[in-house]
Amino acid sequence: MFKIQHAEFIAPGIKRFVIEAPRIARKQQPGQFVILRLYEQGERIPLTIERSDPERGTINIVVQSIGKTTNLLNSLETGDSILDIVGPLGKPSEIEKFGTVVVMGGGVGTAMAYPTAAALKRAGNRVISIVGARSKDLVIEENEMRAVSDALMITTDDGTYADKGFVTDKLRQLIDNGTRIDLVLAVGPIPMMRAVADMTRKEHIRTIVSLNPIMIDGTGMCGGCRVLVDGKSEFACVDGPEFDAHRIDFAVLVQRTSMYRAAEQQSMEDFRREHDSLLARIRAEQQEAECALQGGGR
């Protein structure tokens, strides 16, 4: 059981959790993730660690409600607990002095790009950040990103905040203005990362993306998270989650992440119908576990 010390929505449908997980907090490095499971019947899902506090023994995750599990997770509040969290998993981001780095965050991807942006800045890079969201209220981590960036640009798809357009428009501008870019890091929805990869391939700019395929164990045991890198299978959970964008087969990534679409939709419908009883079940499990703990079990 992992206690939620604090939970708050930072945008509609996007919630930040501060969770007690001392072992993970001690070891976490930027770019790594956890896998969690909410209750006995739950599935395991990967989530990037936004930051951690080794002294207080906490980790932060930022979660967007998409499917059943993320919706259910975002129904949990301060004081609730999460049944299982394992991590930190995956390889840490490669942090060194590259020169000028463009960090691009799309939607909730911004929260995942943040720890790496901060580390790149600490390593002495010039960090130019581009943050994109569908509309104004979905722009997240603006202040955090500003604090670790030499320049910050924001786009919204509908133009309700900052500049109307996509993050790739800003990247295009930077390139066209002749900005010397040594590395691009892009974290966000697959179409965004793919568009970035296509743009930078032509410019020969090294580009890193953080992939989030379907996972189960996160330790290299199942192979379900495999992605095609230069035509060969690699496991995102242990060989990634960050990969060279120009070597990734995005079409296969899209195909594999859609594998359970039908089942996911069914789960989502069940969730809408059974939200209250599910939440009650999770809380009952939490109580049971706490009693067992007090009784010296587990």
Added chain:
Amino acid sequence: MTQTVNKSLNPLPLKERMKVPRQPMPEQPPLLRAANFGEVNLGYSEELARQEAARCLECAKPICVNDCPVGVKVKEFVQLIVAGDFMGAAAKIREDNVLPAITGRVCPQEDHCEGGCLMGKKVTPLGIGYLERFVADYEQQHMDPKDIKKAPPSGKKVAIVGSGPSGLTAAGDLVQKGHEVHVFEALHELGGVLVYGIPEFRLPKQIIREQIDYMRAMGVQFETNVVVGKTVTINELMEGEGYDAVFIGTGAGLPQFMGIPGEHFNGVYSANEFLTRINLMHAYEFPKYDEPMVDFRGKDVAVIGGGNTALDAIRSALRLGARKAYVLYRRSEAEMPARKEEVKHAKQEGIEFHMLTAPVEFLADDKGWLKAARCVRMELGEPDASGRRRPVTIAGSEFDLPLSVAVIAIGTSANPLIQSTTPGLATNKRNYIEADVMTQRTSRRGVFAGGDIVTGSATVILAMGAGRRAAKSIHEYLTTGSW
């Protein structure tokens, strides 16, 4: 409780015993069980068990005991069954085997205890596995957890990495010596392959839970969700957390793919993923459980491989409604490493065996979903390094087998996580951990290893044997301090 049986209580004269065939195991009828995940074997009744036990020839030098990797005192426990002392029989088995309900179900008895049984030369070998299972289940139903004794504390702390059969055995043996034992497990469930690999119909999860509860009652402490090498390293355990010794029993969990075109298509699984979804994550109970699985109903499914893993996977697919369920194996049935009983059960259930057949490519529709496997036929040539005859492709034998799901069960290899984060831990060229065959010591002082992570994928009982040897030498190391 130790009991010695001096004089035979067996009413049957030796000559008569030689004529009695083995009592058959009651089982769910094939067509019924092919549609559910309930256990196939239903277990002996007390009466059947005593009848079967009475067949034992009580050899002066029992071969069965010698052939058992953990040296279960077969003759003695069987005599106790004949005498009707089932709890005594259970205690007798527990002297050597901390997981009898599990080995009674999944051990390849034909390769060990039952393989050398003299009765087998005359009629059929004594049903030692069936009897072991009977005794273990009887004990579970009749024991009082208060009777489990705890040893006085030794003041030493041991970390066990991995909760598979090797780790559990080492933990059980060490806690009985009074050491403080902590088991660290990467997954959220305890049991290793027993929970994520072997399906419910062969080994109900409840059995594993009971065995683990028994170990908890003995004082073993378990911490799930800890990936050693990531969450904490071996060095940190020994230096920071004060563990005096570590046993590594992390198994051979890395799935092997075939390296043929099309393995990334939707519908192509590693056996590990396939079985993990179904067993650990209960995908067969979707939507009651959230983990999804492709819908097998009315679809054609094949598994590639000939081991227990392959049969577990294909029999699971059948139970999930597959229309056709094939085993594709590149050698012949004689070379199949699976337990004989599983092969028999699979055939009864209607699984089609295509021997000397191997896929060379997977084909998909325009959405990336598997639609067929291009296969070739093989013939057996000269023996290879493993002593088995090498399969050779027959030219021009290509054919396409329509399929919606293919499961690759051609073996596993070592997960490098611990090796790469533990300086000074010697490995062999296939990245398995080097450990002494008698003491299970590694190249690192205080660090021991055993089970599949040392031998490559083997069996439950061999992993338990390694756990047992490791516990013995860990205890020696902790009491003498010499390495």
